Amino acid sequence: MNMFLMIIFTLSAFLAVGGALSVAFAKNLIHACVYLLFSLIGVAGLYLTLGAEFVAATQLVVYVGGVVVLLLFAIMLTGGSNLHHVTSRFGLESTPLMGNLRTYIMGIVTALLLIAVLCNVLQGSISASAVVESKFSSTVEQIGVKLVTDHILAFEISSVLLLGALVGAAIIARPYRSSETEN
Amino acid sequence: MNETIVSYLGETLGYSFNWAGTLAIFFIASLVLASIMALIGGLGTYAERKISADIQMRYGPNRVGPYGILQFLADGVKMLLKEDCIPRDSDRFIFKLSPMLCLVGVLASLAVLPTSSGFILANLNVGIFYLLGATSVVGVGIFLGGYSSNSKWAMLGGMRGAAQIISYEVPVTLTILSIVLIAGGLSMNTLVGGQGAFPNDWYIFHNPFSFIGFFVYFIGSLAETNRAPFDIPEAESELVSGYHTEFSGMRFAFFALSEYIEVFVLCAIAAALFLGGYNIPFGLQEHGLLGQLLQLAVFFTKSFFLYYVVIWIRWTLPRMRVDHLMILCWKYLTPIALLNLVGTAVWMYCFDGKSFYMILKQLFVASGQ
């Protein structure tokens, strides 16, 4: 069955990496968002190859169903209505997406630096850890048991976090109650 | 319980497959399922027209084939022959992508459709949750379809569609949570296997909350698939044709196909979660292939019945206004679904997971003695 694993891993990794690179280099923001969608789906596939099916499904439900839609909405909300600005072909505000030469140089230097750091870290981590594959089993029940035993506090507090996020975001995003119009 | 088709066939034939064989069997099975679904999607259009004609005392399609049953093939051919128009100002990349997203999302969700105890393509441990994730891709597809056309009608339809789909996903998810609570697992075989063949063992009659939950789920799934009376995103009389106004030819066909298949999938899930799924009585499921076929028949009968109800509703009820739609979702269905969840949890705790029927039975048995 290793064959399937290889195939699926290759496809998913290709999707994830390609999506991520496209996010970095796409000119259009909506396109970047769609590429992000692909990248996320690819990461979900990678989770599947790692046996984390619940995390994969959560990735699909939360990211694809929620965050991407939210991002799209936000892009539409901020990209559309300013007609007096210079608009691109898609009505979006034309911002220097990748910028000028300086930005490019800076980005490349940064990327090289990051790669150096990551190689360093990888070297350390790989040499330190013996590769042991754990057994392949159902994760939902284990996660559930973990969530109500070891991580019960995190579980409950996360609800409070989400409540805070909801209330805060609702307050911030609420349209102006402009007092001028009322008066 | 057989995990997948391959293991089922392996057990039946006494032969262990290598990876190529497995791949081949899976490929064939997936192809068969996808084709059946495409057929159902196509026949759905026919059924829709025929039933609507029946309700409105018309004839409906009756020229192509006996009773016009080949009408959908003719439609398909017509779609193939249509010119592919892409608006000049549109976002061409996304314009081409969005129908694909819809169809891929719907077809990917077929993997966990519990057609029978043996013929389930992928008995995932997270079955129902995976299904939710896969179908949520459709919402993105619809929004992108509406966005990419750069047409005001399509944009409105896409926005409304996305908002409606994500809104109605909340009560649907909560209701599914309450069913998972009863069954104690996320895999489709656990969910269906916990029920029995007869109505008293179905989860819809398990407790009062799940009875309400069925209707919440059904309404929510109607709205999630943009069916009437919730077809705001494609309301012909307001928005021309909604998010697929600018689509023509095969691209339109993909939208339509994905919609009809999704309706069927959600009906099938309703049948599986609430109405007993593929369960058949008297131990018939033990009889090898015959048992599997009987299970298939039972499952598809229930699903088709619900499918009929969906079409019936479409031609019976008037369309809702968009604000009523949102109020129905957020102010009625969501609180009810939350209440159902809490109520089911408390019921499970109080009555030790017994169903209503079992409690009644115990009462009568106890009083008879």
Added chain:
Amino acid sequence: MEYSISTILPIMLLPFFAFVLNAFIVKKFTKTAVAISCVAIFIPFIMAMRIFIDFVFNKYSSDYYIHKTFTWFDLSAGAQIFKVQMGIYLDNMSAVMLLMVTGVAFLIHLFSTYYMHDDPRYGRFFVYLSLFTSAMLGLVLSDNLFSVFIFWELMGFCSYSLIGFYYEKEGAGNASLKAFMTTRVGDVFFLLGIVALWTTIGSVSYVEIYKAIAESSLSSPVILFGLGIPLATFAGFCIFMGTIGKSAQFPLQVWLPDAMFGPTPCSALIHAATMVAAGVYLSLRMYPLMDAGGLLEFIAYIGGITALGAATIALVQTDIKAVLAYSTISQLGYMVLGIGVGAYSASLMHLITHAVFKACLFLSAGSVIHALHDHHTHAPVQEMPRMGGLRKKLPYTFIAMLFCTLAISGIPLFSAFVSKDRILGDALVMAAHSPIYIVPAILGFCGAFLTPFYMFRMIFLTFYGEPRDQELYKHAHDEHFSYNRNLPLLILAVFTLGFWYSGSLTGQGIVKVFPESKYEWFQVLVEKPVLNKFLGRTATPLEVSESKEFIEHSHYDPNHGIASEEEAHHVHLIHRFGAAASFLIALCGILLAYSMYITRKFSPEWWTTTFAQWTKALKNRYYFDHLYIDILIQKLLHPFNNLLAWIDMGFYDRYAVDGWERVLALSYSVARWFDNIVIDSVLVDGSGISVRFFNIVLRTIQNGKIQFYFLVLLFVLASYVLAFKPVI
């Protein structure tokens, strides 16, 4: 049921949470707050009942105890151990106390819903009640003197607030201050005792103290005023001073009568049933310490003096609540006397029985007061001379009050006969042993004669005879049975019967309900702490449950530790004699009261005129208030105060403070020079220049672009990682 933190602690925490919650919601949701308070005391009552049943009815052996601790804070450094531990100590005595406190408190809560209903501060009253109940339960559950002290002070605060509850009434504020300050005198001593114990033992937990006494490590003398006093004596005396303050014993009894300014239910709860009993409870807990310190005779004298003195003052009081207040002091004196003569179980028993009937008496008095309103001022009437003949108007109250009066008088079949007369019997036994106890025993018997007299005087003046104030009588409300007015009274009245507390109907083992039952449960279950069992025993930490400390049953010794059969017989004889004598004395007292106030054979006026001086002294409460306020404070403390003020103003202010002014002026001129030259020119201007310089540098970096910051962050992080190879 194994007891753990979660099954015991809610008893105390529920009222506390009710208090916290009610403190916030009481203004808007008064009814809800009241309901919360009542429920929050009822649930602990059920739990206490459960604990009581488990402990007392032989689920555990009689000297089983639960002791669980947790570390409150730990300041240990190296070998220096400084660790404060808190915990729960639960044994038979605590179980009995818990049941009494929760039960009485619940009934008083219930009664308060009737009594305080029309009060504008109806809700706030319940807030205080909840806090008080919580503090009392915490005190009972405490395992060490330190937490006892905390709850002790908390109760003091509640008492203060409740006495001053009607702060607009004249005298209420003064009374509350007086109560607070008087008890503070005792509390200072109490704290001193705690500190003394802490410095010697390193812990103030009961168990540790018992262990230390058993190891006799407390006999080392402390040097005080040049005298060497054994530590046990010193600490025991200081702690007993706490009892004197809280339980209103002889020198510090003055606050309790004034405490009657509070609402009657709170008088019932705090100043009769529970809080004042806390002092006695503490003394009982610390009995081994007192014993080791040789303080028992002193305690017995204090108790005897209080018992008789308060009873004599009660003879002349006309306010119905004042009579009850003095009788409370008197009965507390009996309890302390019991401790002094070694009647350990009898003393606790008297505490319990007294709590029940005194709560009932106060609630009945509240019922009477609530029924009577002055026609002109609409104020409630508490004066007994204006009452009379009320038994037709208030039948249920009358029944309850009569029962309680019979109980307190020591009539057989009622509870005080069992408890008080056992104390008196033990006093007689001790008197027979050593002549130093003769005086307390006589004082006790005199008090036993006066108690029925003044109690029946109150009953006869209130309920019998012709109404002396016809108008008042006419306007008195008829009593209709209601669940929150009469039910608590009747329930409490039922529990004044003796057989609840004793297997034999009369105590003393004369008439037995169950002939086969050899001993009475109180005597079997509540006994002096056997110190040896604490040797080498450490408390179980709170986290570790499943601690079973079964210690083999130590059998009750009916012979009071007296070895020979003959002597035991002798003791029994003395007990029976004491019982008979006190019964006779009580009958005499009742007869005297009957002849004075019903048949009027003896006129009370004759007595007051004949012993005018005595009457005046009694009416002025033996001039104790005068002594404290006019002499102690005015003559002693004020001059001292003035002296201090003079030192402060004339000496310190003039020379120290004004002298400093010169120094400051000098240093100022130095400082000004320094300021001009060094600070201003070098530092200020220099730093301005440097700031300008850094400004130029930083402005280029601090450009407000988030991405630039991020980039810098990244570079720093990356160089860090590259420079130091991470260890993973």
Added chain:
Amino acid sequence: MDVYLPIFLLIFIALLIIFGALILSYLIRPSNPSLIKQTAYECGELPVGTAWANFNVRFYVVALVFIIFDVESALMFPVVAVYKRFLQLGSGGAVLLSLLVFIGVLIQGVIYCWRKGDLDWIKSYRTSSDVRAKGLK
């Protein structure tokens, strides 16, 4: 691993169907584009401006509430899945309690949004005092 294979196969088949159909139609369909044909439909008029201009905040707020619910239900799924097992083990009360607390906090958010009018579609973000004043009129 073969458990997950059908998912990828189905996606593959979906893509197969899509591209097959598109290529097939590419081969047989006519293609003669014109300017008018490629104009977005606006009831026969020439389209004015772009369609990507009028977007309402309320869509965003709905998506916001949705995503919170989504995450919460995603967290609840594993807990709910083991609830029955815990019940059989006899310690379902703790799980029930934690679930109830979780849902309770969730409900507070809903109530907040409801009260503040974020869930209303035809909105007017008016304060309750406005509503009361309207009612009085």
Added chain:
Amino acid sequence: MGIIPYIVVSSILFICGIIVMIARKNIIAILLGIELVLNAAALNFVAFTKFNNMNIDGHVFALFIILVAAAEAAVGLAIVIRFFQVRESIHIDSATQLQS
């Protein structure tokens, strides 16, 4: 197949995210980059769970990362929208002042 391919993939995701965060001038694009970075982290968690024989905690952590990412996206986008309403721009360099 060992852990290295996964780490390589997640590194690439991470670097892409960082580049997006640094180079892009649109605030929403920066949020996209943050999502990528978070995904890379979560992927690492799950990969190490499998290959280093940790217990299932890594999955729980991934779950919480997704949760936090969703909350962050919601609040962040809300701030962006409010910022846009005030400034009529979502250029990152227009967000240099704390007050509007």
